[in-house]
Amino acid sequence: MSAKRFCLHSLGCKVNQAEAAHLADELTALGWTRVPEARRGDLAVLLTCAVTASASRQSRQMARRLARVAGPESVVASGCGVQAEAQAYLAEGVIVVGRAELAQLARIIDRQAWPEQGPPPPPDAGAFCMGALQPGELRGRGLLKVQDGCNAGCAYCIVPATRGRPRSLPLAQAVAAFRGMAQAGAQEIVLTGIHLGRWGLDLAGKPRLAELLEAMLAADDRPRLRLSSLESHEIEPRLVQLAAAEPRLCPHFHLPLQSGDDRVLKAMGRPYSAAQYAQVVRDLAAALPSPCLGADVLVGLPGEDHAAHRQTLELLESLPISYLHVFPYSPRPGTRAVEMPGRPSGHEVGQRAAVLRRLGQAKHLAFLRSRIGRRLEVVVEGGGLGRSADYCLVTLEHGPPPGERLSVLAGELIETPRGPGLRGQPVA
Template sequence: MTSKKVAVETLGCKVNQYESSVMMESLMQANWQPVSFKGAADLYVVHSCAVTSSAAFQTRQLLRRARRLNPGALIAVVGCDAQLDHDRLAAGELATHILGTAEKFDIARWIEVPASFAAPCRAVKGVNDIPRLSAQAVSCMHTGRTRAYLKVQDGCNAYCSYCVVPYTRGRSRSLPADEVLSRLRRFVEVGYREVILTGIHLGQWGKDLTPTRDLAGLLDRIGDSDSPPRVRLSSLEPLEWSAGLLRRISTVPWICPHFHIPLQSGDDDVLAAMHRPYTALQYANLIRELRMLFPEAALGADVMVGFPGETQRRFLNTLHLVEELPLTYLHVFPFSPRPGTPAADMPGRIPGDETKKRARLLQDIGTRKRRQFSERFLGRSVEVLVESAAPRAGWLRGTTANYLQVLFPAGPPVLPGSIVRVQVVRSGDRELIAAAPAGG
């Protein structure tokens, strides 16, 4: 049977990266051959994100690009934006197949349904009807990554006032521990040296299971198994750092010292309007405790600017808090009103120019903090997971356990996915520069 060509482009979070690999594997089993999204294909799949209006715009751009590349191809838009805005996507005749949060995992079957741009196949189940989370089998990352993502949780019960995720992914659902361990073993067997445990609301893992479990208990189970040399945790909310979790993480060498803790705002009034259940002081105390326990850990934060009602004084509270805390990098986002969320209708919208100005101020702080943290490792030996070739010929790029990006000459033959030790010699604009591995 002649194979057909499929191109997949993924927007958004680490969970989407894992899910794209699940979809790609199912398509390959149905005799589809993966190709680049930049060229000709028989099927284009846009795995969408709906967190910001910019992500939704990117989804539509990619769909139009796919149609230009091959006007006769099947084009599927799947995931969060398809779940949230399927009526608009259908009316715009942007795709032949529109698959929601649940249906995308059965993409190989749905694309066999006859459809056209004018009359797309639309399969979008309500999020309240999404079944329990099960281990969507994947043998490796089909997105070309040397680190494996493992989705152990999906959905969210938090309903922050600016966020559409509960409306696109449904309530929190956890992958049972035995299934987590099974998937983790599979990644180790095929050679991954680092696995990232990820979820939409990772800290809620186990709360929906019977009996209930928690993330610290899951890490105990992983520690008793054949785990990879590195396990990295994706984002964890400020109030989910229990004493048990802190104790567990601080006693094992295989958990990467890299923790991402969303802040969003350093002003209590803005946090309350966002429906974020902590105060700026609680957040500050956690970051300081993490720095005390993990002196060389990367500590990152999401910060939103321009939220309705964020006066200059309230913004300065955020600026000053971020400035004084021992964070090592920032992800700065302008507020994006999403239809159907309470924040979309809140008064006190901040003008776009002012929002951009505030974002630049925070981004400058983030750049400085990242550089200061990196420079602490000048002259030191670090272990690097080799990820890819660098733009400079004969050089490689990799990541340390504490999330530093490192460039170094290839030296002896080194394969992507291996872990090597290199000596840092200087700091670049965004990366550390190291000597070749020993033996080169």
Template sequence: MKRVSIVTLGCKTNQFESAGMAEALVKEGFRIVPFGDEADICVINTCTVTARTDAESRRLIRRAHRRNPSAVIVVTGCYAQLSPELFREFPGVSLIMGNSEKRDLVGLLREARETPTVRVSDISRERRADPLLLETFAEHTRAFLQVQNGCDSWCSYCIVPHVRGRSRSVSPHRALEGMRTFAARGFREVVLTGIHLGAYGLDLSPPSTLFDLVAQAERERIVPRLRLGSIEPTEIPDTLIQLLANADTLCPHLHIPLQSGDDRILPAMNRPYSAAFFREVVEKLATAVPGIFLGTDIIAGFPGETDEAFQNGYRFLESLPLAAFHVFPFSPRHGTPAATMPGRVPAHVIKERAEALRNLSAEKKKRFFEKFLGKELDVLLLEQEENGVLKGLSRNYIPVSIPCDAARINDEVKVRVTVVEKDFVLCTAVS
């Protein structure tokens, strides 16, 4: 039985696709082993959203070859889609696949030779969402379900439309069946994912929307907990806010990318809203859904970001009811408009601004967690740590540690928050 290791960088969609490749391999008699263990085949599912993820992808390819010099190395994902010829020069690489080719991994492995084989199609021609089939997930408690792929937004800094193609959605029937399959296999939480999740359904005939899909899942109560991935501020209608406010299964958690809080930078980014519009959306959510975890993305050092623009954005973030944010130092991506924009911010200034934003995020997260001291949360128990403590996740996305019987993994339990740490809370069981 051949051993395969898979390592994944980047977004939840990439994680879903890695799980799909793993499931297809297992069905063909392969055995999945942890990355770094001895393996006959190593799959690196890359990301190219920043120069840092490019570098990490290259590092993992070299590591795979050092650890398993005779293994077949497969490079796939967004970096492979963008720059396939680059990986021909890497020792040990036998197969380079684009994102669309992930569904054909088993067959392509049979073609792998010592001379690298490149199988990368023109993803801009893709018109159908055809995600890998997936019935289980290694975590056994939470599952990601890809319902959309691609993006039509063309933000000026972003390479993703080049490597993921146009926005395309699976049918509502297939999406709901995917949820039912995971529920039947015992998963307590399903996370809906996509490259541009808020555009779900708009390309279908007849058109549909993410709200329509989620509302149907809520009516049927398909899974105990349904969570949404990242969604744009312009794609959160009042109907979705009301659904969140009254939901039994839809979790009170949204990740809403901002990217900049300055109204001169937002148009340069090709972001179709103002800071005031973003404020209106998040404040409406915070009022309608008490306790909701609201996260965001922010780019530090976008071209033209003066000290004044940065301070505007910093104060704006301070004033918002956000629980935390991911900070990305600006990374020019070749082929995007932002890569050649004037007003490039020096690297040391970008680093300082990113650090200030991360510190602000840490402060806001701590304050958000402290709101729940002494209060009860419903927590899904995920896994046991080495010290015997169980890790869990609340419906509103608070990581929890709790002394509890390991037999209760995949149970949802009621806990009381007793201590707030940097990135999680300590709890005691109530039920």
């Protein structure tokens, strides 16, 4: 291998992004230089994804492409895709490192001490893998991983098999990481995890997420905090009280619904009813002055019929939801849903997803319109765009540098390169 040069690619979720960024920082500290694209002789590191068939395919294709460019012996693949189908990566001749060794990957790379090549050990057999993306030239907001793994066992989800049981970054370490990012200038830090609402349950004394947030907000009075996805049934009163009282906790909750039909929710193994979910959304809308409430919907689980789809649609129409993320069901090997009968046709799934996406777009536009004329606090993300605390995309003329935080008056609705947003006029 040439002069300790590496490129690093990650696919999939924010947790993968945060892990990749932390790995890049560790390699840099060990004297490696990051390059945007690998050439022959450079090391190419790939953190793969397996959440859908398409993400798995893209991950394998990326491994193949990197192997062509850098040589297979110079490609190191890890992450959920490798954990789910190591054989496919081994067949490409690339070096595989299981998730259990991801926390040590920088040292493994530096010493070229590759683990024995074969099926990886269980994903949670090693230490907690840190994940932290500092704000930089291309990104104004920081990303901090505080939780990994899940054992909820939803029927369609492969993640428990690829990341293992839930594990938390201990409170003191999480607060120290938050403080470090704040001192480096982060104006917003997004806390992320695979099952964030389970943060703390594996730690001594079982601290809850609200406690972590309070400790972070007390540790440094500058950055605002945003939470990534949280299960509706794990939102505790203390968290709602904190969100209502603390202006630095962004009034933005992303609550996976998946289905608005109780029979489908039960088949999914989701531990709540449509009515319980609706109550949480309404309670949040009542408790917070003006929240942004997003939802995920999974379309086309085997057994989802037209009536179940209507139930989902009608529930979402009735709720104060600000945007929707709609995902067609993707069968994942080894999950219970693969064995379930009654999978809707691709055509039906496409139609249902289109209907839900149209509803999501209408809700999002209505949400953005409700912000016009308001004063929003925006963190600049680059490319003349920023994010308000309530997650509106805001265009900013004269492009202030990424990472700055400023007050803007929200003007007209505008189509930005990243979707609908608002024109923002900085105010003193």
